[in-house]
Amino acid sequence: MSDAMKPRTFFLFVGPSLALMLVFIAIPLVSVFVQSFHVEQPVYRQVETERCTPGFPAPICTKETRTASVIGADGRPVTQRVFVGFDTYRVLLAPERLAAAFAPGGGGWRALLTIDFYKALRFTLTFTLITLPLVIGLGLAIAIAVDSVVQSLRGPIIFVSLLPFIITPVIGALAIRWLFVGDGILTRAIEFFLERDIAVFAQGWSIELLMLFYRVWHVAPFAFVVFYAALQTVNQDSLDAALVDGASRFERLRYVILPHLAPLIAFVALIHLMDAYRVFDEVIGFSSEAHVISLQWLTFHYLTPEGSADRSIARASASAMLTMVGIVLLLVPLLRRTWREHRRLESQH
Amino acid sequence: MHEAAALRPGPGLRLLTGGFLAFWLVLAAFPLLWIVVMSFKLPIDALAANPLAVVFGPATRAARGGIGLFDLALVVGVGLGAIRAVRVLKRSMSRPVALAVVAVGALLVAVLVVPPLAAALRAIPGLGALGTPFIGATLEHYRAVWFGHGFHRNFVNSLIITAGVVTVSLTVGTLAGYALARTGSRLAFWLLITALIFRALPHSVLVAGYLPPFLNSHALLMPLWQAPVLGDLLQLAAKEPPTLYGQPLAIILVLVSINQPFTIWMLRSFFQTVPTELDEAARVDGCTHGEAFRRVIMPVMWPGVITTGLFSFLLAYNDYLVCALLLDAQSQTMVPAITQFFNRETTSTDQIEAIAAAVSITAPLFLLVMVFQRQIVAGLTAGAVKG
Numbered sequence: 001m002s003d004a005m006k007p008r009t010f011f012l013f014v015g016p017s018l019a020l021m022l023v024f025i026a027i028p029l030v031s032v033f034v035q036s037f038h039v040e041q042p043v044y045r046q047v048e049t050e051r052c053t054p055g056f057p058a059p060i061c062t063k064e065t066r067t068a069s070v071i072g073a074d075g076r077p078v079t080q081r082v083f084v085g086f087d088t089y090r091v092l093l094a095p096e097r098l099a100a101a102f103a104p105g106g107g108g109w110r111a112l113l114t115i116d117f118y119k120a121l122r123f124t125l126t127f128t129l130i131t132l133p134l135v136i137g138l139g140l141a142i143a144i145a146v147d148s149v150v151q152s153l154r155g156p157i158i159f160v161s162l163l164p165f166i167i168t169p170v171i172g173a174l175a176i177r178w179l180f181v182g183d184g185i186l187t188r189a190i191e192f193f194l195e196r197d198i199a200v201f202a203q204g205w206s207i208e209l210l211m212l213f214y215r216v217w218h219v220a221p222f223a224f225v226v227f228y229a230a231l232q233t234v235n236q237d238s239l240d241a242a243l244v245d246g247a248s249r250f251e252r253l254r255y256v257i258l259p260h261l262a263p264l265i266a267f268v269a270l271i272h273l274m275d276a277y278r279v280f281d282e283v284i285g286f287s288s289e290a291h292v293i294s295l296q297w298l299t300f301h302y303l304t305p306e307g308s309a310d311r312s313i314a315r316a317s318a319s320a321m322l323t324m325v326g327i328v329l330l331l332v333p334l335l336r337r338t339w340r341e342h343r344r345l346e347s348q349h
Numbered sequence: 350m351h352e353a354a355a356l357r358p359g360p361g362l363r364l365l366t367g368g369f370l371a372f373w374l375v376l377a378a379f380p381l382l383w384i385v386v387m388s389f390k391l392p393i394d395a396l397a398a399n400p401l402a403v404v405f406g407p408a409t410r411a412a413r414g415g416i417g418l419f420d421l422a423l424v425v426g427v428g429l430g431a432i433r434a435v436r437v438l439k440r441s442m443s444r445p446v447a448l449a450v451v452a453v454g455a456l457l458v459a460v461l462v463v464p465p466l467a468a469a470l471r472a473i474p475g476l477g478a479l480g481t482p483f484i485g486a487t488l489e490h491y492r493a494v495w496f497g498h499g500f501h502r503n504f505v506n507s508l509i510i511t512a513g514v515v516t517v518s519l520t521v522g523t524l525a526g527y528a529l530a531r532t533g534s535r536l537a538f539w540l541l542i543t544a545l546i547f548r549a550l551p552h553s554v555l556v557a558g559y560l561p562p563f564l565n566s567h568a569l570l571m572p573l574w575q576a577p578v579l580g581d582l583l584q585l586a587a588k589e590p591p592t593l594y595g596q597p598l599a600i601i602l603v604l605v606s607i608n609q610p611f612t613i614w615m616l617r618s619f620f621q622t623v624p625t626e627l628d629e630a631a632r633v634d635g636c637t638h639g640e641a642f643r644r645v646i647m648p649v650m651w652p653g654v655i656t657t658g659l660f661s662f663l664l665a666y667n668d669y670l671v672c673a674l675l676l677d678a679q680s681q682t683m684v685p686a687i688t689q690f691f692n693r694e695t696t697s698t699d700q701i702e703a704i705a706a707a708v709s710i711t712a713p714l715f716l717l718v719m720v721f722q723r724q725i726v727a728g729l730t731a732g733a734v735k736g
Contacts, residue, residue, distance in 0.1 A: 028558025
């Protein structure tokens with residue numbers, strides 16, 4: 001009996017969710033796209049003034065035209081939206097400086113990484129790609145270790161392991177920062193062993209190392225729980241068969257357990273790819289903006305009014321669009337695989 | 350028999366595994382434990398070079414007093430009593446309810462019964478020596494943060510936002526999740542793929558889209574308010590069009606929408622575990638899809654709904670980016686508000702106050718894991734196992 005819903009019923013159920021995603025995700029995306037090609041600027045007009053100084057026989061008068069911004073009824077300058085094409089993108093991507101950096105004697109990578117956008121892109125990509133194998137490796141190691149521990153200890157171990165995962169990201173980053181900042185307890189410990197003074201927050205690479213550590217610490221529990229749950233469903237028969245064939249512990253891990261976990265490793269990798277690319281809270285928690293910034297932080301930065309400078313919506317929109325292009329490029333291979341799988345399943349039916 | 354022996358790891362491997370696990374547990378818990386310890390100490394102890402001074406806090410003890418053997422014994426007593434109470438209560442009610450009841454009870458006992466009892470015990474001659482504090486502790490940083498700096502207002506804001514997000518998110522999400530689990534249409538597949546792409550979007554991309562209309566919503570919505578019939582109706586609700594920037598209600602909708610892709614994926618995978626025979630039976634009995642959903646499916650779906658609700662809660666509670674950009678100082682939630690403490694860490698007292706604020710934010714999450722550990726684990730694996 002096919003109990004498929006009628007399209008009308010289906011839309012009644014999905015409607016509210018669809019409407020929310022349309023209004024708060026799809027439409028904002030379109031408007032960000034449009035905003036990135038426009039800038040808000042004050043309206044100027046030409047004012048002609050005549051200045052006269054007393055003279056003989058007639059006063060000497062000079063006429064001059066100035067530009068002045070138009071003041072609206074509310075006392076604020078009137079602004080208008082102007083189409084500027086790819087100008088904002090050009091400001092962000094700085095193609096001239098890019099070319100200059102790689103021209104002979106231009107300074108190469110070092111010069112390139114002084115441009116905010118490339119600096120953020122460099123960090124975001126290395127951050128994503130370095131943490132990925134570490135998260136999967138650590139998660140797998142904990143899962144296998146917990147799987148070999150007596151039953152009664154597993155609950156408490158899972159409880160403690162979940163703490164880094166559940167904690168507010170900014171707070172987790174702060175907790176680790178306070179161990180190292182200034183004369184924090186761990187900075188003191190390292191100084192004791194190295195017998196020299198160190199300052200963890202004075203240079204980019206040590207902050208970046210802490211940020212990588214924080215992310216692995218924060219996400220490994222998620223990988224652990226997923227892998228641990230899957231370990232409970234490993235086929236006992238194939239393990240026994242491997243044992244009869246004389247497989248060593250390592251061989252059983254390599255040829256029975258890991259293939260069983262493969263789809264879940266892909267799942268954790270996909271989720272981690274999406275989340276690590278969005279890296280942001282670490283920059284806030286470690287206050288690393290002077291040394292290390294991420295793509296999402298760059299957009300956040302343009303959206304924050306600072307002092308007398310207003311929010312620069314156009315730049316934020318352009319950097320948001322570039323960030324989005326990046327994540328789509330990263331996801332395309334994975335989505336194509338899902339699509340092929342879907343087609344394969346459909347053709348089987 | 351032989352096989353079981355071969356499967357059992359040797360002593361060397363067991364030692365290695367145990368050592369690794371112990372290392373991980375210390376790694377996982379140490380940063381959090383350490384900030385909890387620091388938050389109860391005066392700066393001179395909290396930032397001391399000697400770790401033992403941080404733990405025992407001699408300067409704090411000298412200046413502000415602390416916890417003695419009696420207090421420790423009472424705490425342990427209340428703790429053991431709580432565990433016993435949970436065991437007893439679990440027979441008559443579900444585990445989360447029992448834990449919640451006991452948590453509230455233990456808190457009341459700790460606040461109302463313990464201090465007078467400790468004072469009475471200390472008054473007994475000869476026992477006084479045992480009551481002298483040996484661990485320094487003070488609550489003054491918590492008092493400064495919560496009452497001095499108005500953190501309680503941020504707490505209320507967080508409460509409003511998270512409660513709103515969880516309620517709306519689950520209402521909208523269960524409907525969509527159910528429909529997506531019960532249809533085989535191609536459209537549903539595309540909807541889910543689109544949702545997956547939406548889930549990957551960095552949140553700042555969306556906020557860049559919200560900010561201009563939110564700031565100008567008063568002017569943008571004016572035509573609606575001046576429209577002939579609709580305008581009169583809207584004026585009944587609000588005299589003037591609202592400015593959405595800084596509105597908790599608007600932020601609730603934003604966070605619900607951002608979280609919606611994840612919510613429908615997770616709820617769909619939970620609904621798929623509910624056998625279709627159940628709604629088919631209800632349909633045969635003459636129910637519409639709506640009635641089948643309400644009367645037959647929802648009652649067995651509570652575990653899945655609670656789990657999804659937990660993750661919605663975490664998203665709203667932990668959010669920094671959206672709240673920092675779209676809320677103003679009056680309506681700010683706890684997590685963005687903490688930046689005002691650590692950005693002006695000019696004195697060491699400021700730093701300890703920031704730490705106390707951080708611990709205050711973490712405490713509810715700690716309770717959450719304690720009560721809902723099983724549901725959180727179920728949620729983490731639900732997406733994975735069903736794919």
